[in-house]
Amino acid sequence: MLRLLIADGNDRAGRAHRVAIAGRTTADAYAGVVADLMPHAVCVTVNPADADAALPEGAGLGDFDGLILTGSSLRVGDGTPAVRRQLDLMRATFEAGLPSFGSCWGMQVAAVVAGGEAGRNPRGPEYGFARRIVATPEGRAHPLLAGRAPAWDAPAIHLDAVLAAPPGSVVLAENAVLDVQAIAIRYRGGLFQGTQYHPETDLDELAATLGASADDVIAAGLAPDAAAVEAHCAEIAALHAAPEAERRAAAWRLGLGPDVLEARCRRLEIANFLENLSKGTASPRAAATGWRVDRAGNGPSFALAGRHGSEYRSP
Incomplete structure (x- = not known):
């Protein structure tokens, strides 16, 4: 049985806005998709943008099989405390060796942590659908895109995007608007896989x-x-x-x-990520890792115990 940590990329205002327009948060939407794809998985949601965010008492990153970071109305380049806290979480996730997946904001956060660049796409935004996405030569053989047609469309809403892939990453898909529509990032013992488009969105x-x-x-x-x-x-x-x-x-x-139109096709990347996790092929389970709130500082710190003896603290 998989245990997944779903991190909502929005701050409190963003979550409230999302509930007002769509009836549920982005984390709840992802949890619903996971429940459809893998009914026996256990999902725990967390709001890492918040200064008082914390995992359930006694839990650490090492108690989970994978992490999902959702979309967000925030921008990485703004560098606010809500942004920095999420960069810290992703950095800790890489350090812990915990497999992770993210769409849109989630992919941008992972790329920036690993040394890439995210910002306003000079070729313009995608509003509604990303059209004619195609796999790169590397993407055609990658398990994240297994089952994808030679070209496909997907729900997408974004101004910002990954403009420069981090060193050592593999770009899996692209289209005429964006060079990085899907990516795999290996960094400090961890593996992130994700998309700029939104396979989770109905x-x-x-x-x-x-x-x-x-x-x-x-x-x-x-x-x-x-x-x-x-x-x-x-x-x-x-x-x-x-x-x-x-x-x-x-x-x-x-x-x-x-x-x-078909949920099984639209959600294919998420299904592939979960299937690889369940088979144990994504990466080894994370080392025992704790995530606690820094009561004396300005937000959560991600304290890593086990094979990595380091700590990252939100500035």
């Missing part, structure tokens, strides 16, 4: 999140006004709710195929 949540980003969509020149964004979001939401007999026509209008 179409109803995508429509809600996209609608809340209407100003950014307009500013990017992708829609003339709020009414156009609203109409597009309504069409996505209608596709989610459409009976089977009507889905084909609705999907045709949006140019979408089974890679987005």
Whole structure:
């Protein structure tokens, strides 16, 4: 039975906003996907952006088989305490040898910790769907993308992205907008795998999140006004709710195929990550690791015990 730590990338305000527009937090959404894919897995959620964040009493990173870091409305480049605390968590995760997965924000955090660069994508944002993603030669043989077609679309909402992959990483997928759509990062004994797109996001949540980003969509020149964004979001939401007999026509209008419409296809990277974890092929279980709140400082510290005798503290 897998034990997974799901770290919500949003701060308190971001989590409240996400609940208001989509009905649940990003961590809860991921936990729901994990429950569908692997019903016997145990998920524990944590909010590492918060200064008082902590694991359940007596638990450490070494008590988990893997970590998932969700998307977020934060930006790595802002360097706020909420950002630094999450960089610390990812650094501790690498140090502990704990396998990890993340989408969007999660991938950016992992790349920056390992020596890469994340920031505003000079080729523009992706709002709604990342189109024509293709595996790199290395990605075609990588277990994270096992089962992917030669090209696919996926839910995506982002301004920032990984602009420079960290040393020693392997870029697994790309498209015309972004050179790093999926990546595998080995760093300090740990392995992170993730995507810039959102394999965890269902179409109803995508429509809600996209609608809340209407100003950014307009500013990017992708829609003339709020009414156009609203109409597009309504069409996505209608596709989610459409009976089977009507889905084909609705999907045709949006140019979408089974890679987005079918949950088993849309969630493929998460399913592959979990399957490799369950087989024990992702990496060895982490060394015994503790994560505690630094009551005297400005946030959580990630104290590593066992094979790594070091500590990272939020500045």
